[in-house]
Amino acid sequence: MPNCDFGTPCTCKECRTNIRNEICPSCGFDNVIEIEGAGEIKTDRKGIRYADITYPTGNPQNLDCFKCGHSIINVEFYTRISIPECKANMKRDAIKESSKPCDDCNVNIQNSLGTYKEIKLFEHKGNFLCKECLAKRIKTENPDPSDQNKKFTFNNNDLKWVLSKVRVKCKSCGKPRWLMPENSWKNQCLPCFKKA
Numbered sequence: 001m002p003n004c005d006f007g008t009p010c011t012c013k014e015c016r017t018n019i020r021n022e023i024c025p026s027c028g029f030d031n032v033i034e035i036e037g038a039g040e041i042k043t044d045r046k047g048i049r050y051a052d053i054t055y056p057t058g059n060p061q062n063l064d065c066f067k068c069g070h071s072i073i074n075v076e077f078y079t080r081i082s083i084p085e086c087k088a089n090m091k092r093d094a095i096k097e098s099s100k101p102c103d104d105c106n107v108n109i110q111n112s113l114g115t116y117k118e119i120k121l122f123e124h125k126g127n128f129l130c131k132e133c134l135a136k137r138i139k140t141e142n143p144d145p146s147d148q149n150k151k152f153t154f155n156n157n158d159l160k161w162v163l164s165k166v167r168v169k170c171k172s173c174g175k176p177r178w179l180m181p182e183n184s185w186k187n188q189c190l191p192c193f194k195k196a
């Protein structure tokens with residue numbers, strides 16, 4: 001496990017490498033390229049350890065676009081093309097081109113834990129909506145049923161209003177209080193219950 005996982009100065013390959021993007025002028029693809037530096041752990045005058053990283057410099061190079069192969073000329077010096085990042089961008093573009101977007105927010109892709117996925121759409125009254133937009137629609141179509149003795153909150157997962165609090169009068173003193181629905185059987189308030 002590299003040191004960077006513990007928050008200490010680190011010169012592992014990942015910590016020494018910077019990434020940069022180079023858009024292909026021919027196809028518009030977002031090429032990701034890496035520049036790998038050299039690192040050394042040093043100690044400053046106060047005795048604090050730090051990673052001293054220097055990046056190589058060199059003449060501009062050509063870069064073959066990962067997607068279309070077009071030769072992009074005179075790109076600022078780099079070490080290599082990042083194949084995993086470029087593959088991820090290819091996948092992202094393919095999803096963007098092929099999938100249907102949500103009718104309300106127009107989004108058709110999501111990034112979950114670093115991987116791109118097509119957004120899941122739900123049919124609702126002739127529209128195709130993402131989960132968030134579907135929840136918003138259902139929430140506005142079904143007004144909050146709360147009244148002076150019942151409070152509801154909207155559950156975005158179940159897509160419905162759920163009873164969250166009930167107002168119940170204490171059997172002994174008559175004072176109303178708000179209770180969780182599962183506690184609504186408690187017919188006395190705490191002070192009255194203690195007195196009894």
Ligand SMILES: [Zn+2]
Pocket residue numbers: 002003004005010011012013014015
């Ligand atoms: Zn590291």
Ligand SMILES: [Zn+2]
Pocket residue numbers: 024025026027028029065066067068069070
């Ligand atoms: Zn290209």
Ligand SMILES: [Zn+2]
Pocket residue numbers: 102103104105106107129130131132133134
């Ligand atoms: Zn949406």
Ligand SMILES: [Zn+2]
Pocket residue numbers: 170171172173174175188189190191192193
């Ligand atoms: Zn009471």
